[in-house]
Amino acid sequence: MFSPGDRILVAVSGGKDSLALWDILLELGYDVDGLFVNLGIGDYSSDSGHFAWKFAEARGLKLRTIDLRSEFNFDIPAGSRAARRAPCSVCGLSKRHLFDDAALRGNYNALATGHNLDDEAAVLLGNVLRWEHEYLGRQRPVLQAGGGFPKKVKPLVRLAERETAAYCVLRGIEYMLEECPLAEGNRHLAYKEALNGIEDRSPGVKHSFYFGFQDRSLPLFTNDGGPTTKPISCERCGASGNGQVCAFCRLLERTGGNLPSPPASVNIRGTKSVANGHGGNRHG
Amino acid sequence: MLTVAGQRVIAGRLEMVRVSLRNPPRVLEFDGPVAVTTLLTKLDLRRDCVLVIRDGTLVPGDAMLEADAEVELRSVISGGADGR
Numbered sequence: 001m002f003s004p005g006d007r008i009l010v011a012v013s014g015g016k017d018s019l020a021l022w023d024i025l026l027e028l029g030y031d032v033d034g035l036f037v038n039l040g041i042g043d044y045s046s047d048s049g050h051f052a053w054k055f056a057e058a059r060g061l062k063l064r065t066i067d068l069r070s071e072f073n074f075d076i077p078a079g080s081r082a083a084r085r086a087p088c089s090v091c092g093l094s095k096r097h098l099f100d101d102a103a104l105r106g107n108y109n110a111l112a113t114g115h116n117l118d119d120e121a122a123v124l125l126g127n128v129l130r131w132e133h134e135y136l137g138r139q140r141p142v143l144q145a146g147g148g149f150p151k152k153v154k155p156l157v158r159l160a161e162r163e164t165a166a167y168c169v170l171r172g173i174e175y176m177l178e179e180c181p182l183a184e185g186n187r188h189l190a191y192k193e194a195l196n197g198i199e200d201r202s203p204g205v206k207h208s209f210y211f212g213f214q215d216r217s218l219p220l221f222t223n224d225g226g227p228t229t230k231p232i233s234c235e236r237c238g239a240s241g242n243g244q245v246c247a248f249c250r251l252l253e254r255t256g257g258n259l260p261s262p263p264a265s266v267n268i269r270g271t272k273s274v275a276n277g278h279g280g281n282r283h284g
Numbered sequence: 285m286l287t288v289a290g291q292r293v294i295a296g297r298l299e300m301v302r303v304s305l306r307n308p309p310r311v312l313e314f315d316g317p318v319a320v321t322t323l324l325t326k327l328d329l330r331r332d333c334v335l336v337i338r339d340g341t342l343v344p345g346d347a348m349l350e351a352d353a354e355v356e357l358r359s360v361i362s363g364g365a366d367g368r
Contacts, residue, residue, distance in 0.1 A: 015362055122363070165335055165360040169342055177306055179362060189363040196361075200330055 001142055001153040006109035008032045009150075011099045012055075012063065014048030014176040017114030019055050020164040021156055023171060025112065026059070032112075034063040035102050037095055040075020041087075041182060048176045055173065066098050074255035076182065082254040087182035090251065097239060097248035101260070103150035110151040118161040120154070121206040122191040124213055137221035140214065147231040148240030160206070236260075302354045303327075316351030323349065324357075333361055 002008065008025060012018045012034040025032045036052040039045045049065060056063035068075050079094065080087040103111040120139070127135045145151040156164060168175055183189065199205050233239070234246035237260040241247060252258065301316040303323065314323060320336055320343060336343040337356040349355060 016360070017362070118361070119363070160332070161362065162332055162335065162360045165358065166342055169335060169337055169340070169358075172340070177358065179307065183363060186363065189361070192361060192363055196330060196333060199332065 001112075001155055002030060002110060004029075006030065007107070009099070009103045009106060009108040009111050010034050011095065011111065011113045012036045012052045013114070014051035015114070016165045016168045016173075016175045017116055017119075017156060017161065019051070019114075019173050019175050020167045020171075021112060021114040022055065022061075023173060024167075025155070026061075032061070033106070033108075034061060035099060036063060036065045037098055038065055038067040038069070039091060039094070040067075040069045041077065041180060044176075044178060044180055047178065051174060051176045055175075064102070066102070068094065072252060072257040072260070074252065074257040079251055079255050079257075080182070082256075083251055086186070088186050088188070091182075093247045093251065097246065097260075100150055101237075101239060104148075108150065110153050112153050112155055114156055114164070115154040116156045116159050116161045116164055117206055117210060118192055118195070120157055121195055121210045122188055124210055125191045125195060126187060133221055136213075137218070140218060148233065149231070157210075299351045301349045301351065304354075304356045306359065316353060317348050320345050320347050320349060327357070329357065334359055 008030050010018060010022045010025065010032055012022060014036065018034075022032060022034055034052065034056055036049055038049055052063060053065075055061070068079075074082070076087050076091050076094070079085075079090040083090055099111055099113075102108075120141075124136075124139060126132075127139065141154045141157045143149070143152040167173075195206055195209075231240040231242065232244070234241050234249055235244050236249045237246060239246045239248065239260075243250075245253070248260070252260070299316060300313040301318050301323070303312045303314065304310070305312065305327075312327075314326065321331070323336075324331055324334070331345050335358045336345075336347075337358055338349075338353065343349070343355060
């Protein structure tokens with residue numbers, strides 16, 4: 001996933017997984033900065049930011065915050081209403097855009113997220129249930145840089161979320177314990193619950209489900225076997241996407257938000273001809 | 285004393301195992317001593333879905349909680365949007 005000396009940007013939510021990931025990477029000696037996105041979801045967002053900042057300040061780490069309201073004039077609840085999309089969908093596309101952008105602008109070698117085995121198995125279940133061919137082809141722990149996207153890695157994919165929570169307790173890491181109020185009842189949690197029920201009767205099934213897919217079935221869904229889209233640069237912000245205007249700029253259009261600033265360098269965002277499987281990968 | 289499914293709620297008595305939970309935040313009391321597995325069964329919680337925490341450290345699943353123990357049951361399940 002990484003090489004010694006790589007600069008890594010960790011997407012920090014203030015929750016157990018991202019803070020555990022940041023802590024583990026630091027312990028391993030990597031040069032790691034954090035990025036927190038304030039989603040404007042009431043106390044949940046401000047409290048989450050508190051834990052992210054507390055972690056960073058206690059260790060003298062660099063943490064950048066992007067505030068959706070002040071920088072883009074919208075928040076997730078407003079974006080969800082304006083776009084008539086589920087809050088988790090609007091949240092996901094916003095964070096993907098902003099994390100990708102920050103990783104590219106900051107010249108980081110990789111963008112790391114705290115997705116764990118439970119997350120990935122639940123996403124896989126959702127994608128299999130709907131046979132989301134393109135999403136399945138993207139569901140891998142490492143996506144190489146290319147096509148205007150940064151390298152993306154999920155170092156915790158072998159750990160259950162119980163293990164990341166336990167790690168935080170044992171390391172004395174305080175994290176956000178409340179769940180997002182807008183996530184209640186989403187499909188992703190339903191898939192997790194279903195898998196936990198199966199795991200209860202058949203221990204190890206989540207691991208064999210996800211890694212069996214990685215080892216044996218993923219090639220069936222890669223670019224050779226499924227539909228591909230050629231990433232093109234958004235005519236407004238320069239980000240890579242599937243249309244003339246990227247999903248984030250289309251969201252801003254609907255919310256009346258501020259357009260993002262143009263790319264720092266067209267060299268890192270120029271139109272490429274290789275689809276490398278970046279973008280959303282889950283049905284939550 | 286309010287009783288919910290055999291659990292005595294906020295009684296504040298000694299000789300009870302006090303268990304704090306979240307979402308919603310509440311404290312339940314159980315007759316002690318009680319095994320962690322028994323406690324989880326009474327609360328209909330899966331072992332894989334919670335941590336049992338006492339004095340800032342983890343309590344093993346096969347532990348026995350003495351009568352005056354105070355523990356936190358912390359859910360480990362989180363979920364929402366992609367892109368963390």
